[in-house]
Amino acid sequence: MNRPVEILGFSVNGKPKTLPVNPSRRLSEVLREDLNLRGTKVGCDAGDCGACTVLVDGVPVCACLTPAAQVAGCDVSTVEGLGNTALQQSFLRHGAAQCGICIPGMLMAATALLAENPKPTRLEAEEALGGVLCRCTGYAKIIDAVLDTQPGATPAAPLPGQAVGSRLERLDGVPKVMGTEVFGADYAPEKTLLVRALRAPDAPMTFTFGDIVAWCEQQAGAVQVFTAADIPGENRFGTIPAFADQPALADSHTRLRGEAVALVAGDPTVVEMLNLESFPVTWVKTDDTTVHANRPDNILITGRVCRGDAEAALARASHVAETHIETPYIEHAYIEPEAGVAWMEGDTLVIQACTQAPIMDRDETAKILGLPTERLRIIPAATGGGFGSKLDVSLQPLIGLVALKTGRPARMIYNRAESMASTTKRHPAKMTGRIGTDASGYVTGMVFDGDFNTGAYASWGPTVAGRVPVHASGPYFMPHYHAEARAIHSFQPSSGAFRGFGVPQAAIVQETLFDDLAEKTGIDRLEFRRINALRDGQSTVCGQQLGGIGISACLEALHSPWHKALKRVAEKNISGGPIRHGAGLASCWYGCGNTGLPNPSTIRVGITTEGQLCLHQGATDIGQGANTVITQICADAVGLPVDQFTLISPDTALTPDCGKTSASRQTFVTGKAALRAGQALRAKILGLSNMGPDAHVSLGNGVLTVTDGKGARHIDLSDIAPDPNGYAIAAEETYDPPTSPLDENGQGAPYAVYGYGAQIAEVAVDTELGTVRVTRITAAHDLGHVINPLLAEGQVEGGIAQGLGMALMEDYIPGRTENLHDYLIPTTGDMPEIKTLFIEVPDPEGPMGAKGLGEHVLIPTAPAILNAIRHACGARITRLPALPHRVLAAIREATK
């Protein structure tokens, strides 16, 4: 008879291991927690994401679905055993890793494929990797990397002053492909307590606790319980201080299913086994309809932009089109569920967790825990995808509370279900829109009205309500405009920030209406957009006059691809049959940075007396590439090569505030701070050498050498007394975009810089089944100045994947789709070929002319796909996602 804990003998990466283990324990846990091999990631514990893929005797399986007993006598291969293969090098070269959380699973699945089939086709690679989900990349670069493992020539490092614009491999890429990156769940000091949360099964509910002390005593080992009563500070947080309304631990009643009400902490072996179902709590469902007593009609806020007289313009218009669009909750579905660890260093609480906003985490957590901010240090862990949701604090105050109260390190790892239930979502929207044109097809006015379900707590609801009316016009000139967006509370998941802050939903209204109007006016759909595109000198709907508007250039760039696409789909349709092909088009614009509010970034760069060049880069890199892009900008500003820079990554104790990674602001705002800091450092160096601005600067052996045509000067850094930060020469610069708050009509200058883009989608619709396959996307995006084309392409491809998911499959239903097999995101097999065209219309304000990109890329995708579906078969999809049964119903409606 086998015993509950038996000695397991197996080998890992060829090394024999013998350890006592529960035979039914997941292999993923044995590897990560018992053997400290945390290169293998856990994303779902259900075989849905493949992040935990390992090879058992060469065969890829999900470690989360493999009981330890089944590997007895086997060899298990993990990412740690790969060494440094051509495959890993190829991943780096191709920019295949963004956040990196899926990469170990991808590498192991690809290793198994290549062992059997060294020269796979693209389809074979997609099949082999079809079981590993990635939310960042759109898969294209991952598949490219698998197909191109022959060691290529190492690209030459860019020369000093030429880093910007080069296809530089990401500077933080090596740990991502070696499996050594430390994500939120990958670090636990000795004797760390494991913390689990008791969560509300439904909402709204009231609850009362029973005898918690007695319950603790019944458990197999010592456990401690913490509730709202234990919170030393103000039990209330929220990303926007004026709207802070969310308790870290709910007190007496809950507003959302999945809300934490108590924490249980103890030794991991005890806490893992706890049955939280037995926790002494009594729940009573209530029939409350008011979510927050101080917000009448459950309205959190209404955003409004009003210019001219839109109703009168529509009354006069030659053509008017109208639509009503509904979109569902959309889940961020990063592959890394929230995780982190907190510990005490003296009287300072240190929290290392995945995040997009370390300073906000610090300030909010400090308030909840009643600590001065100096006693709280946030070290962002590598973040396995964020897309907006990891802007809000999740477990930071919870593990902070336990560490503070017990003095012991405390660790929490959300499971997939609690991550999905308790964190923010994209706002479900119910929107109506009307747009009118004159007889020539020029847009004369637009009216937009939207209800955005903001869920239980404010989170970023005010930002969504603010951004939507500003952007619902699209990048077009609209002399008369009225747009209103309301954020409305419900007892449902909090809707917060998700790539685009409501703009992707609103763009569907405007861009599908544009196809109606193009049809009514008899104008080609691209031409219709071109004649209405916003131009320099014209006012936006906020009355702002912009320079460097790039939408026309994007549409021009799509002229030839558009006509080729139309020809291609027409040719495919000649043969008839149930598969109908179509092409669709949509544009985007998006303001970078906070809406009419300050959002400064500060960059410090210095050279130590030993000659080490250090960049304090506080912009959290959640995979989008800030570590690399900011360094490129700074390097060129200083005039020294990128590979001489030592990066000091975000840490509230080490890096000045670079704000949050949101609103597509880091390349623009932090980039500009880096540009200024680099320029300031260069000016100091030139000043010390008394040389002109064109002099060449080099650094080696603790000496700066400055040369010009006439001669050379040497600055021995060890001769200079260091500043309090230890630098012989240093510069620190802050940049805050010039904006102005919007007035009561939404008029003002909400953003200093906008980015622009347009995409063509080509689809094949199966008119008998209602299924849609996107066959190609051509994306033209104006970046102002492309800092790193390799990383920028990755942003475009990844954004398109999320837009495709939004259009065709993503639908979060609270309590029903809290896993990654009912909540579907695109796999390798769902992605089309993507052709990216970069446009550079320099922005007068952006660093070196650069504009933001991160959120823009997803905005046009869904409307372009919907427009292509309609072009293919006449089906108008007004409720997303376009699931097969909805498409089929829409086809029938169209052919009535």
Added chain:
Amino acid sequence: MAVYYRPHTLDDALGFLAETPATVTAGCTDLFPATRRRALEGPILDITGISALRGITKAPDHIRIGANTRWSDIIRADLQPAFDMLKQAAVEVGSVQIQNAGTLAGNICNASPAADGVPCLLALNAIVEIASAKGARTLPLTDFITGVRQTALAPDEIVTALLVPTPDGQSRFLKLGARKYLVISIAMVAARLVTDSGHVTSAAVAVGACSAVATRLPTLEKALTGRRIDASLTTCATGALIAEDLSPIDDIRADAAYRTHAATQLIRRALNDLADQTTGAAA
């Protein structure tokens, strides 16, 4: 803490199960997703150590698929065209990782309405071989799965194999989902036609994810029998005829009416493909 037993012989497994009520498992691809814990709970009988239960063996009158046979074993096996549909189903099960762990027997024991293997096995007239310490028995698959996640298996019994009476004909499987890989079916069909001289001599058509238990379509099968193999075959497959044998539900993936419609379309395509294959082969 739970008992976990992984014997090497069937006798040991049956002896254990006679005394200890336990969850019988192989690939664990359904058991682990059902728990958020880091280990499986309850007494577990893991049959993957019983090597005699893995693999596909050919007897004169049937083919035996051992209970430990993985989906990936099916994909790699050399089998006659009647099994093409089962191979086509196997490559659409979850992902490569799932196919390497999950077993066909586990798929039927889990008895999900959307089990990918069941329509194919129904269309192959599969018989389930069952053993307990008291002896062995067999049941047609149609009698084995009794409802949503319910089977006729007694607590002390193990499925040891699936027996497929030597099957004839050509076969086709089609699955419809909202994405390419890692997807649960909205509807799926398995069709097998046995033909002689250009006519259908017997037809086996089954539909999954459109009723509590995947089901054969006897009305349609009868209508197909005797017909010429050509493109006109698909005209038999009318929605009305097919709807008779289905009882689909509305859920997050699709509504009931759509499911019936989709099943009809998939059947027509499967029949069309089989007609093409057969006439192509004859030509």
